[in-house]
Amino acid sequence: MTVEDRYEQIWIKPVIRIGVITMLLAVVLSFGPLAYLYIVHGILPDWPTALAAWGLVAATFGAFYIVEPVSYYPILGLAGTYISFLSGNISNLRLPCAAMAQDVVGVPEGTRKGEIIGTMGICGSVVVNLLGATLAAFIGSWLIGILPEIVAEAFKIYTAPAIFGAVFGQFSLKEPKLAPFALGIPLILLYLNVAVWIVILAAVFGTVAIGRVFYMKNIIS
């Protein structure tokens, strides 16, 4: 068997199988609490209201169901995408952890080694996340009680922008010529009040397109 075939057999096929089963299982289990409400308390939303609610969220978030997986895929890879979209918190947790794992071990992005290492980094983040969330569920209120207000607020409000800035800084070092475009495109579009899902697509594929042009013209390598 060639390396290609072995990679297909040992990685790609099992990853897809595990991924499809767990994602679909998760869809079903998401409705568990609703089923509980019906079985134990006899409560069920009526169809018109349920459909109206569905319409509202689909209109609000529908584009993201597609745009986010497509945009994050190049970095997350195959298994990384299955894991990240099940466990959530992708931009503030999975992406940074995948990127850091790749940098610390020293493998290039977009390669097979990169994918394996990045995915392992994501696994690390999931374990810590599940531990933290479970801790919060059971002793969260008590722990928060003993934390100084200013610290809790700082974590709540500033973690996301700080980590987004840090990851942007990390990747700016890799391709400094592309960084201004990656920031400029969304800034301008947001200022012009363009719809958010379009801004994501423009920022990601715009930067990739400029990257392509620069690469072809040997401005970057």
Add this chain to the structure above:
Amino acid sequence: MEAVLKVANEFGVWVCAGALVSVALIQVILYYRQLFKAAEVVEVSRDDLKLAFRTGAVTAIGPVIAIFIIMVGLMSVIGGPMAWMRLAVIGAAPTELTAATLGAEAAGVEFGGEGYNLQVMAVSWWTMAINGAGWLLFVGLFCHKLEDLREKAGGGNPVWLGILSVSAMLGVFGFLNSRYIIKMGGPLLAVIFGAIAMIVLVKISRKVPAIKEYTLGIAMLIGMFAATILS
């Protein structure tokens, strides 16, 4: 609302939530094992795998503290089990709250306000589940197609594939940062100091490799610290 939250916190709901959280845990365990097998094929060492896991875990500590704090807040609004289920798995707090609120709106009631009874809570729960299902279904059914797409876009050229990945990452985070930059104030400071701190730390870590694992975590803390003090 009190009565509604009582039901939301019942043992049966914890069990339902636990079932979904278990799937996430099982998925990670299965992938973890597969990674060790795949590593042999692409010649990645076991030590590197362990380092990758540890780096991911350490880097996760900061953001997970934030998720912890947000989750405790969410628990008082949608109950413990649902907050646990939606934040350990699938969701981000703003998305879940928006879904729950839209559900209440569809039922003609303000979320958590007057008339928010069990019937309306059921609609909120339905809305959160069906919203989350959107991402789960798309990824479950089409993720393997995205792999085909990436291979086509890469064209078998590893240098270009690397540039593509970095460009995509820059684009994603350029977008994420731009939302905070436009807001100005504290979040803007967090972005700026986080970015500068990271750049400095990465340069230091090239001479002092021991701190590499911690650079992102430290940069994040510096960004938060600066924003808190200066705003």
